[in-house]
Amino acid sequence: MRAKSGESALQSDERGFRPLLRKGHRFARDAADRPILMFEEVYKSYRAGAPVLRGMDLVIERGEFVYITGASGAGKSTLLRLLYRAETVDEGRILFMGRDIARLTDTSVPFLRRNIGTVFQQFKLVETWSVYENVAIALEVLGLPQRLIRSRVGEALERVGLAGRGECLARVLSGGEQQRVAIARAIVGEPALLLADEPTGNLDPQLALDILGLFEEINESGTTVLFATHDRSLLDVRTRRVIVLDEGKALDVPLGPPSEGELLELPH
Amino acid sequence: MNTAITRRATRGMRREWRLHVLAIFSLSVSFVCLAMALLVVTNIHALSERWQTTSQLTAYLKEGAPTDQVTELREALKKVAGVTSVEYVSSTEAHAEFSSKEAKAQDDARNELLALPVEAFPASLEIRLDADITRESLTGLVRQLGQFPVVLEVETYERWTERLAALVSKGVLASGFFSVIVLLSVLAIVGSTIRLVLHRRKNEVEVLRLIGATDSFVKGPFLLEGGAQGAFSAALAIVIVGAIYLLARTRLHETIAPFFGIDIAFLPWPAVILIVVFGGIMGTVAANLGLRKLVTV
Missing domain, CATH: 3.30.70.3040 (Alpha-Beta Plaits)
Structure with missing residues (x-):
């Protein structure tokens, strides 16, 4: 079960997920019944004549754990960047809980990002800050009271196995620990969606499996996880839905990673 | 004020204290010129008033x-x-x-x-x-x-009053000139300091953007740091001018005061407060201009 808090600032309640919205914006009740993500004919290119995504269609339901895989340059990172609006689509729509991400104003983007946790290969921590500060900042941007922040950060650090390490500077931690801090920061605000862009890329195989296990635990608590990786060994760990990005399209493999032979047979 | 913003600002200033101290000293030179000009204007004005009412x-x-x-x-x-x-x-x-x-x-x-x-x-x-x-x-x-x-x-004594009035207006002009110099110095020094600080904290800004921080949350500490630089520089300049005044006061009272019939006074408190506030506002404005190229993710 997702941890619930008595405070209303975060988004869980009996009816399910409620996104963090700007003041004056109302939450549409039927949004909870819609898929969490829908890509409709999405096109994206950085150079003319070389599109990364070519009319990609994809639906991701609430609570899913989905691997995004594909060769280098296939568009895994682009897909994730489109989701947290670091990029905008050239054509098509990406609906996050029914809302078109591309149509958000610049001032609304931070509110979108508060509903999406992000974890990267390079951790993206502030190395001169302590572990606690790195995690707490995700709640400070929401303007929560310090008392609540302290308890939520404590819970998050416990979830990622870093209880009692709050005072350590981020730069003195090992790579695996730094990634755990990044995960704690991503989940402390209880986002609806967790994006992981090659989160195990800098870790050794055993640590990579530990981190994958952590993402699975988070997913079990109800958070939708999109896990981008090109590491096939991770895909083989458990049968999960896999989205293979190939030639700018998403090839959906609902029951686990395809063998190389199956991949060749998939319709392009 | 948001405590997270103030905490980040004070942490940033502590971490980059050498840079901030250097900027404050550089800026205070300009503020000393402004404060000195205002001190002269204040006293000439007092003299003019004194003679006008005689x-x-x-x-x-x-x-x-x-x-x-x-x-x-x-x-x-x-x-x-x-x-x-x-x-x-x-x-x-x-x-x-x-x-x-x-x-x-x-x-x-x-x-x-x-x-x-x-x-x-x-x-x-x-x-x-x-x-x-x-x-x-x-x-x-x-x-x-x-x-x-x-x-x-x-x-x-009308001629003297007129001459003094002319001196006052020239003094005001000089003060205006020094204000422009101060303004340009603040824009240049605070702007470049904040740009340097921003460059050093690029990673922090990027992280803040990723976790959904609003523009004001990201910019807040930098604006506070810029404002503090401006205000501290102005305050330091006041202290320097005050020290010079205290050292020279006895000599001025013996020489100039009997000649003109007035006591040489220091800047009035409202002017002191105004200079510090002016410094703070200018610092904030300069920091804001320096943040135009804020990291976007």
């Missing part, structure tokens, strides 16, 4: 003016509307008054002045006027006095 005329008398004509003139003046008193000062009395004022002076030039003969100081009528006397009445009185054969010259 409703007095001095009618210098010709050497050997007959006593009965002088007495007659004195009595006639007493009857003129707007004249409150008329006092006769003889050459001997004028010499004695000058000697008493300059008695403490040690330098050679003053000793030479003291050696002047009594005849060098003409007898005069010191005419005190109502404070609210009109310019027209004053001009008429001066014209009439000039027609008396015993009167050598009439001193209205």
Whole structure:
């Protein structure tokens, strides 16, 4: 079960997920019944004549754990960047809980990002800050009271196995620990969606499996996880839905990673 | 104010203290120029005010003016509307008054002045006027006095007041000029400091963007740091000018004050507060301009 808090600032309640919205914006009740993500004919290119995504269609339901895989340059990172609006689509729509991400104003983007946790290969921590500060900042941007922040950060650090390490500077931690801090920061605000862009890329195989296990635990608590990786060994760990990005399209493999032979047979 | 923003600002300033101290010292030089100019203007203005409110005329008398004509003139003046008193000062009395004022002076030039003969100081009528006397009445009185054969010259002090007013306006102009210099310095120094700080904290900004921080949350600490730089620089400049004033005060009181009839004063508190607030606002504005190329993710 997702941890619930008595405070209303975060988004869980009996009816399910409620996104963090700007003041004056109302939450549409039927949004909870819609898929969490829908890509409709999405096109994206950085150079003319070389599109990364070519009319990609994809639906991701609430609570899913989905691997995004594909060769280098296939568009895994682009897909994730489109989701947290670091990029905008050239054509098509990406609906996050029914809302078109591309149509958000610049001032609304931070509110979108508060509903999406992000974890990267390079951790993206502030190395001169302590572990606690790195995690707490995700709640400070929401303007929560310090008392609540302290308890939520404590819970998050416990979830990622870093209880009692709050005072350590981020730069003195090992790579695996730094990634755990990044995960704690991503989940402390209880986002609806967790994006992981090659989160195990800098870790050794055993640590990579530990981190994958952590993402699975988070997913079990109800958070939708999109896990981008090109590491096939991770895909083989458990049968999960896999989205293979190939030639700018998403090839959906609902029951686990395809063998190389199956991949060749998939319709392009 | 958001505590997270203030905490990040103080943490940032602590971490980059050398950079901030250097910027504050550089900026304070400009603020010292501004504060000095304002100090001079304040005192010239006080002097001008003092002389403007001195409703007095001095009618210098010709050497050997007959006593009965002088007495007659004195009595006639007493009857003129707007004249409150008329006092006769003889050459001997004028010499004695000058000697008493300059008695403490040690330098050679003053000793030479003291050696002047009594005849060098003409007898005069010191005419005190109502404070609210009109310019027209004053001009008429001066014209009439000039027609008396015993009167050598009439001193209205108006020339001095005009000169002082001109000095005040020049001082205000100089202060305006220094304000522009300060403004440009603040923009250049705070702007580049904040850009440097921003470059060093690029990663922090990127993280904040990723977790959904609003523009004001991201910019807040940098604006606070810029504002603090400006305010601290202005405050430091005030302290420097204050120290100079304290050191020079005794000497100024001995030399300039008796000559002009006013005490050399320091900047009034409202001006001090205004300079510091001006510094803070300018620092914030400069920081904001420096943040135009804020990292976007």
